[in-house]
Amino acid sequence: MKRKTLFITAAVVLVAAFLVGTLVYQSRKADSAQALARQALLVRDHAPTVGPAEAKVHIVEFLDPACETCRSFYPFVKRMMAANPGKIRVSVRYAPFHSNSDYVVKVLEATRKQGKYWEALEALLAAQPSWAPNHSPQPDLVWRHLAGLGLDLERVRQDMDAPDIARVVAQDIADAKALNVTKTPEFFVNGQPMPSFGYEQLTTLVNDALATAYR
Amino acid sequence: MATNPFVNDETPIRGHAQELGWNLVFVCWLTATSSTLGALFFSEVMDLPPCVLCWYQRIFIFPLALLLPFGLFPFDPKVVRYALPLSVVGWSIAFFHVLLTYGVIPESIRPCTQGVPCALNPIEWFGFVSIPLLSLVAFSVINALLLVTHYKVPQ
Numbered sequence A: 001m002k003r004k005t006l007f008i009t010a011a012v013v014l015v016a017a018f019l020v021g022t023l024v025y026q027s028r029k030a031d032s033a034q035a036l037a038r039q040a041l042l043v044r045d046h047a048p049t050v051g052p053a054e055a056k057v058h059i060v061e062f063l064d065p066a067c068e069t070c071r072s073f074y075p076f077v078k079r080m081m082a083a084n085p086g087k088i089r090v091s092v093r094y095a096p097f098h099s100n101s102d103y104v105v106k107v108l109e110a111t112r113k114q115g116k117y118w119e120a121l122e123a124l125l126a127a128q129p130s131w132a133p134n135h136s137p138q139p140d141l142v143w144r145h146l147a148g149l150g151l152d153l154e155r156v157r158q159d160m161d162a163p164d165i166a167r168v169v170a171q172d173i174a175d176a177k178a179l180n181v182t183k184t185p186e187f188f189v190n191g192q193p194m195p196s197f198g199y200e201q202l203t204t205l206v207n208d209a210l211a212t213a214y215r
Numbered sequence B: 001m002a003t004n005p006f007v008n009d010e011t012p013i014r015g016h017a018q019e020l021g022w023n024l025v026f027v028c029w030l031t032a033t034s035s036t037l038g039a040l041f042f043s044e045v046m047d048l049p050p051c052v053l054c055w056y057q058r059i060f061i062f063p064l065a066l067l068l069p070f071g072l073f074p075f076d077p078k079v080v081r082y083a084l085p086l087s088v089v090g091w092s093i094a095f096f097h098v099l100l101t102y103g104v105i106p107e108s109i110r111p112c113t114q115g116v117p118c119a120l121n122p123i124e125w126f127g128f129v130s131i132p133l134l135s136l137v138a139f140s141v142i143n144a145l146l147l148v149t150h151y152k153v154p155q
Helices: A002-042 A068-083 A101-112 A117-126 A139-149 A153-159 A163-178 A199-213 B012-045 B052-072 B079-101 B131-152
Strands: A057-063 A088-094 A186-189
Touching: A002 A163, A002 B012, A002 B052, A057 A068, A057 A199, A068 A088, A068 A117, A068 A199, A088 A163, A101 A117, A101 A139, A101 A153, A101 A163, A117 A139, A139 A153, A186 A199, B012 B052, B012 B079, B012 B131, B052 B079, B052 B131, B079 B131
Parallel strands: A057 A088
Antiparallel strands: A057 A186
16 A cells, blocks of 8 residues: 555656646746847847947847936946957947937937947937936937037938938837836846846846856 | 465565565666656657657657556566566667767767757756766666566565
């Protein structure tokens, strides 16, 4: 009788282990499929990217040019890139949540056509308090801050309404929505979002990704 | 029913051997069943297609999972006679397969070039554990325990 109990228990344990293993394996597979799907939404060819293509740590930032926190994170991310030369690249996606932010985004995308994107972004972020006082971007005030960059501003004005720019902005907004980005800046490091918001969390996430990618 | 203490299974020495034999065959069954479920996990859950040599090994391990319990209830040491041939043949195939995956046997005598290559290692745990090695270990355990059962337990 004792032997029968032992045998049946063993059989049940083995089959249960098989079933649990199946469930675990399949949920992991679903997770990685989900991560892949998220990666497809995160990494778009159209996104302006800085840093070498072979860098193994890819930070995707959803940014609103009128957002103050994006402004303060910008030099922080730049410092992280400088501290790990060649290992980090950063892509900018747009989440223009402030009203009129989409105007500024279109201006930025138009400066890209003249190869002055990063200069324009840095100039606008630096001057943010003057053209977006009290969180309300004033489209007309943007232009004067682009004056010193050697841009053909007349062409920027024409290009900013180009259909390809509208498509980029629409795509970014759609992806931000699908990825549940509700505040800016939102950072994804190799597909991983920050567990909670903060400089510390971003640093940890980037350091972990660096440690995994370059061990 | 009157019982003769000298032929009764419950006499201390004979009972002890029987106990040992049952435990040995039980462990063989555990090994065979784990291997069977493991093989099914690899092919059905992880979607790793079994190569030809894997199929031959499966032919010799799957029946053991079903056959051995018949030798356990009631315990019949003669089960070794039916189980050992299967596990010996399975062991030989697993041994050949291991030599193949670890490159001991040269490419030219590889029997399976079509379908899934047998020398392909879809899993590698701790750098050296492959599926054929797991199979070889399982067959070795079963062979060894069945042989002990054969020589230590009076039939």
